[in-house]
Amino acid sequence: MIQQPDGGSHVQPDAGTYVRIGVVLSTVTMIEVAAFYMPFLRLVLVPLLLGLAAIKFSLVAMYYMHLKFDPRLLAALFAGGLLVAGSLTIALVALFRNL
């Protein structure tokens, strides 16, 4: 349990967990790069890479940024911005690339 100067407190993972997450992030990056060079994955490459990126994104956000252990309001603030940004991206691409 970590005490904050403002009186709040929250549970946090130990150093071993952080290192394990780092190993997973490195492994997923290697898988992404390997998939890039595999011709037989061409048809599924884009969803595969996006999925692997989403895994890395989630691990960093949940564990390194402590969203998993913090009040849900903070996650909502970040997720809200993320949702609007993602929707904006999809909308602009759909509008201007004639999908």
Place this chain on the structure above:
Amino acid sequence: MWAFLGSDCLFFGSLVATYLVYYGRSKQGPTPHEIFNIPFTSVSTFVLLMSSLAIVLALANLQRGSRRGLAWLGVTVFLGTWFVAGQGYEFSSFVSEGLTIPGSLFGSTFYVLTGFHGAHVTIGLLWLMGLIGKGLKTGATPEFAYNVEYMSLYWHFVDVVWIVIFTVVYLIGAAP
């Protein structure tokens, strides 16, 4: 900080959207497939991921009152500087191969997106160096750890933005 990061998501979202809208529409200049050096950028990506690990280990140490956290902050600065230097080298090699901001749609959208990300990393490095200087004076107090926690959120955000950029711009953009 979370509200700021939420707004920064919008900022980078618009830059990524612009890149995707203009992707493949350049009439001149090198293409992503011709110019990107994926192995080199993969190493940069790994370095930035490890800098996130370094700063979270720094925070864990500082929250326990250990000054070893300051050493881990130094490791974070080293890795972040390595990343920025790699980006600088990459930009200079791309320019020498003909990829410039006014030269093509790909050039302008690529440099604006990755350039703003690089600027975010650079601001983070300056912030980190300032924190290290403060930490050397005050020691690993709870208040200092709180400041580092705030800064670490910004650093991890910069890392997740790069996760998106590396995947969308480099890997998917240069896919054969």
